[in-house]
Amino acid sequence: MLATRHLTLVGGRWHLRVAASFTAWRPSRKQRYTAAATPAPVVDNEEKGKERKVGLSLAQEAKGGLIDLQPPRGTRDFLPEDLRVRQWLFGEFEAVARLFGFEQFETPVLESEALFTRKAGDEITQQLYNFEDKGGRRVALRPELTPSLARLVLAQAGRAALPLKWFTIGQCWRYERTTRGRRREHYQWNMDIVGVPGVGAEAELLAAVCAFLQRVGLGPADVVIKVSSRGVLSAVLARYAIPAAAVGPVAVVVDKMDKLPLAKVEEELAALGVAADAAAGILAATQAASLPELEALLGPGHEAITELRELFALAEAYGIADYLQFDASCIRGLSYYTGVVFEGRDRAGELRAIFGGGRYDALLSTFGGEAQPCAGFGFGDCVIAELLKERDLLPVPAHQVEDLVVAMDEALRPAAIAAAQRLRRAGRRVDLLLEPKKMKWVFKHAERCGAARLVLLAPEEWAAGAVRVKDLATREEVDVLVADLV
Amino acid sequence: MLATRHLTLVGGRWHLRVAASFTAWRPSRKQRYTAAATPAPVVDNEEKGKERKVGLSLAQEAKGGLIDLQPPRGTRDFLPEDLRVRQWLFGEFEAVARLFGFEQFETPVLESEALFTRKAGDEITQQLYNFEDKGGRRVALRPELTPSLARLVLAQAGRAALPLKWFTIGQCWRYERTTRGRRREHYQWNMDIVGVPGVGAEAELLAAVCAFLQRVGLGPADVVIKVSSRGVLSAVLARYAIPAAAVGPVAVVVDKMDKLPLAKVEEELAALGVAADAAAGILAATQAASLPELEALLGPGHEAITELRELFALAEAYGIADYLQFDASCIRGLSYYTGVVFEGRDRAGELRAIFGGGRYDALLSTFGGEAQPCAGFGFGDCVIAELLKERDLLPVPAHQVEDLVVAMDEALRPAAIAAAQRLRRAGRRVDLLLEPKKMKWVFKHAERCGAARLVLLAPEEWAAGAVRVKDLATREEVDVLVADLV
Numbered sequence: 015m016l017a018t019r020h021l022t023l024v025g026g027r028w029h030l031r032v033a034a035s036f037t038a039w040r041p042s043r044k045q046r047y048t049a050a051a052t053p054a055p056v057v058d059n060e061e062k063g064k065e066r067k068v069g070l071s072l073a074q075e076a077k078g079g080l081i082d083l084q085p086p087r088g089t090r091d092f093l094p095e096d097l098r099v100r101q102w103l104f105g106e107f108e109a110v111a112r113l114f115g116f117e118q119f120e121t122p123v124l125e126s127e128a129l130f131t132r133k134a135g136d137e138i139t140q141q142l143y144n145f146e147d148k149g150g151r152r153v154a155l156r157p158e159l160t161p162s163l164a165r166l167v168l169a170q171a172g173r174a175a176l177p178l179k180w181f182t183i184g185q186c187w188r189y190e191r192t193t194r195g196r197r198r199e200h201y202q203w204n205m206d207i208v209g210v211p212g213v214g215a216e217a218e219l220l221a222a223v224c225a226f227l228q229r230v231g232l233g234p235a236d237v238v239i240k241v242s243s244r245g246v247l248s249a250v251l252a253r254y255a256i257p258a259a260a261v262g263p264v265a266v267v268v269d270k271m272d273k274l275p276l277a278k279v280e281e282e283l284a285a286l287g288v289a290a291d292a293a294a295g296i297l298a299a300t301q302a303a304s305l306p307e308l309e310a311l312l313g314p315g316h317e318a319i320t321e322l323r324e325l326f327a328l329a330e331a332y333g334i335a336d337y338l339q340f341d342a343s344c345i346r347g348l349s350y351y352t353g354v355v356f357e358g359r360d361r362a363g364e365l366r367a368i369f370g371g372g373r374y375d376a377l378l379s380t381f382g383g384e385a386q387p388c389a390g391f392g393f394g395d396c397v398i399a400e401l402l403k404e405r406d407l408l409p410v411p412a413h414q415v416e417d418l419v420v421a422m423d424e425a426l427r428p429a430a431i432a433a434a435q436r437l438r439r440a441g442r443r444v445d446l447l448l449e450p451k452k453m454k455w456v457f458k459h460a461e462r463c464g465a466a467r468l469v470l471l472a473p474e475e476w477a478a479g480a481v482r483v484k485d486l487a488t489r490e491e492v493d494v495l496v497a498d499l500v
Numbered sequence: 501m502l503a504t505r506h507l508t509l510v511g512g513r514w515h516l517r518v519a520a521s522f523t524a525w526r527p528s529r530k531q532r533y534t535a536a537a538t539p540a541p542v543v544d545n546e547e548k549g550k551e552r553k554v555g556l557s558l559a560q561e562a563k564g565g566l567i568d569l570q571p572p573r574g575t576r577d578f579l580p581e582d583l584r585v586r587q588w589l590f591g592e593f594e595a596v597a598r599l600f601g602f603e604q605f606e607t608p609v610l611e612s613e614a615l616f617t618r619k620a621g622d623e624i625t626q627q628l629y630n631f632e633d634k635g636g637r638r639v640a641l642r643p644e645l646t647p648s649l650a651r652l653v654l655a656q657a658g659r660a661a662l663p664l665k666w667f668t669i670g671q672c673w674r675y676e677r678t679t680r681g682r683r684r685e686h687y688q689w690n691m692d693i694v695g696v697p698g699v700g701a702e703a704e705l706l707a708a709v710c711a712f713l714q715r716v717g718l719g720p721a722d723v724v725i726k727v728s729s730r731g732v733l734s735a736v737l738a739r740y741a742i743p744a745a746a747v748g749p750v751a752v753v754v755d756k757m758d759k760l761p762l763a764k765v766e767e768e769l770a771a772l773g774v775a776a777d778a779a780a781g782i783l784a785a786t787q788a789a790s791l792p793e794l795e796a797l798l799g800p801g802h803e804a805i806t807e808l809r810e811l812f813a814l815a816e817a818y819g820i821a822d823y824l825q826f827d828a829s830c831i832r833g834l835s836y837y838t839g840v841v842f843e844g845r846d847r848a849g850e851l852r853a854i855f856g857g858g859r860y861d862a863l864l865s866t867f868g869g870e871a872q873p874c875a876g877f878g879f880g881d882c883v884i885a886e887l888l889k890e891r892d893l894l895p896v897p898a899h900q901v902e903d904l905v906v907a908m909d910e911a912l913r914p915a916a917i918a919a920a921q922r923l924r925r926a927g928r929r930v931d932l933l934l935e936p937k938k939m940k941w942v943f944k945h946a947e948r949c950g951a952a953r954l955v956l957l958a959p960e961e962w963a964a965g966a967v968r969v970k971d972l973a974t975r976e977e978v979d980v981l982v983a984d985l986v
Contacts, residue, residue: 165568446601
């Protein structure tokens with residue numbers, strides 16, 4: 015199958031679009047390599063449990079037979095064509111973070127398990143990809159990036175001038191016993207601001223997300239950012255004299271409302287000490303249709319309402335208000351949020367959350383350190399790729415060298431090498447043919463590697479100190495002296 | 501401590517050099533953040549076993565106390581200043597690979613254990629960071645990248661047009677029970693060519709390595725690439741009628757010659773069925789001082805000799821011959837090499853190997869697939885950083901925004917936001933101050949974030965529709981209409 019490609023102007027830049035829909039990453043099944051007519055394997059191992067088990071047992075039973083060619087279950091290989099798409103996406107993440115003056119950091123994919131189990135109860139902790147290392151230490155492949163950031167900030171405490179504006183892009187892992195066609199790893203782009211107590215931090219973070227959405231061509235008609243505050247839950251719990259510490263665990267339960275039957279949610283809330291009347295109060299508050307309606311429930315001038323109003327006003331100044339929507343049912347499933355929470359969804363509501371974030375002022379003190387106001391978001395690589403593909407906005411960057419250098423005669427190999435090296439030193443991307451090939455193969459290969467020019471070392475031209483340079487777009491050929499070759 | 505910085509011309513490009521030597525990555529302890537006078541913590545956790553244990557037990561015993569602030573033993577955090585250095589290095593890796601027309605791929609850091617235990621006996625396998633996942637599968641954090649490449653190539657078999665020229669940069673793990681002050685993770689840059697049987701492949705790979713060395717300022721006086729061939733061992737073993745399959749395991753033992761007593765090496769060789777006379781033959785061959793001397797041992801016209809001669813001739817054409825040196829004692833510790841092997845060392849011979857590689861034509865068939873000629877190298881991130889630091893060649897890229905936008909009055913915050921957004925849309929990296937701060941703090945912060953300009957929103961100028969723009973290098977100030985602000 016050949017993908018339909020066309021150029022589109024998005025956010026002032028030209029994008030190559032492709033109309034096709036296969037795996038989350040691969041925008042097209044089009045063969046980049048033409049050696050065979052059989053379709054490329056879906057390298058993505060998702061939803062391939064059965065096929066893979068055959069592979070595994072083959073490899074295990076027939077010792078010396080073919081190894082399992084799939085990566086571990088729930089993980090992905092990135093072939094060059096897949097990696098180019100991912101790098102385009104990560105490049106946009108990074109570009110936006112830098113436009114906002116954020117600095118990049120990185121922590122290990124492996125962390126002490128304790129970093130994630132301190133704040134118990136989250137779904138993310140229940141699915142921890144944890145194990146005991148050979149030294150008997152409990153470790154885990156990180157399920158998210160925020161606890162590592164918090165650790166790093168605490169390790170820097172008193173040395174780093176606040177506010178910190180930091181970002182990272184890293185792989186996160188989870189282990190689910192049940193197969194539900196979901197991956198065990200994904201990448202996440204996180205941006206965090208440490209040291210700013212006001213909602214100016216949340217507004218800046220939301221502006222970064224919206225800058226990304228605009229750059230990739232997703233407008234407010236495509237994506238809605240639902241915004242609410244954990245302060246709403248706090249206010250309701252306070253009214254029923256439930257300790258503030260319960261907000262996190264209660265939020266985790268309330269967040270499951272659209273997945274679980276109401277009775278189950280009420281049962282879990284009861285287990286947290288939330289009586290039926292308080293539960294009803296919470297449910298009413300999370301169903302408020304507007305800020306005024308919520309204000310009527312919480313009482314006038316409540317801090318959470320004030321903050322949300324301020325946030326929406328700032329959003330106007332940022333020019334991102336059209337993306338935002340107050341939604342009292344936006345809770346988020348992580349227990350550590352303390353203030354504003356938000357999540358991005360496709361407008362149609364067909365996909366899972368695209369990104370989520372909020373304020374988590376208590377995380378550092380939960381970790382035993384000095385409290386610091388913190389806000390941030392996590393933006394995964396999978397749902398956005400699905401949405402971009404669906405909207406025909408995922409580019410198909412091609413492999414592209416500038417020169418393909420070919421010795422037409424083995425005696426000219428040293429000359430071809432010298433020419434290639436000369437071009438590379440001048441900064442050109444050069445594919446050097448390492449073996450004798452027929453010209454038919456050479457032209458096919460030039461197409462495969464997207465070469466702009468063919469640089470031929472042939473006896474006749476070489477006798478005159480020249481190489482033949484063929485422009486592959488115009489088909490024009492000129493003889494160029496080696497000394498003039500760049 | 502302040503590092504001494506100076507600019508140096510290296511390979512036609514200016515480098516900021518810094519004279520200081522602390523951790524492998526951090527070229528300077530200079531505080532990027534000036535909030536405190538206390539020295540920055542060495543985030544690198546290497547050789548910090550004792551200190552760390554205290555941290556661990558604190559976190560474990562005093563539940564609710566401070567969490568362990570260090571990453572898992574043997575792993576590294578990368579603070580922004582560390583990550584910038586690493587990204588400079590990875591950027592050079594990637595730039596070289598692209599100049600040579602290679603395509604990037606990526607495989608998961610977690611692989612099935614079987615991928616690494618097929619070819620048993622290597623040191624790398626003995627130190628495998630492996631464990632059982634919750635589903636009872638044996639998995640491992642990859643110790644190297646080549647087996648994953650081989651898996652991916654086999655999965656593509658028949659679909660990918662050969663030769664493949666692929667590269668990857670990935671984190672690799674090992675688990676050592678004993679503490680020797682060595683890390684448990686490092687990054688590796690791999691370049692591989694699949695489908696080229698001749699030494700033209702090895703020459704191209706060596707040229708890429710040398711291009712990297714030249715770009716970062718390391719000449720043949722700094723780095724030597726020792727070159728030999730597993731064919732030497734094959735020839736000796738064949739003479740004593742030892743099966744060809746023994747070459748890999750024998751090589752792994754012979755590679756340990758400079759670490760183990762001779763008697764121990766001979767004992768291990770005997771265990772592999774290599775009798776004393778054959779062992780003596782091997783040792784003599786690995787001590788040959790030159791190609792002619794080796795030829796005298798192996799007999800004239802031996803294939804390994806021919807290949808090495810051809811490789812050295814190609815190196816002349818590439819202009820890299822000064823880096824190369826025939827060294828019969830260069831064996832490499834991986835069992836899968838079958839032909840040319842090479843490793844890079846600092847000329848002074850003070851550091852461990854900087855990189856290593858060679859030909860591994862049998863790996864794909866070991867994995868049960870169709871054999872393909874393969875050659876490649878792995879280039880770690882640690883030893884090269886040590887060497888560059890020692891040679892004063894490690895740059896210190898600074899955090900650098902273009903504009904720092906400041907509202908001098910809270911009423912002007914929306915205007916400041918709009919100005920920042922305008923500048924960002926024009927592609928400028930903008931740090932927006934999110935809270936009221938004193939001007940003294942603002943100037944200090946402008947220095948910290950390397951701002952080129954200060955964009956001030958002040959009531960008087962704003963009344964005239966203008967913002968004040970201060971060039972922080974020249975100290976010049978001009979009032980600019982918002983509409984003209986880019």
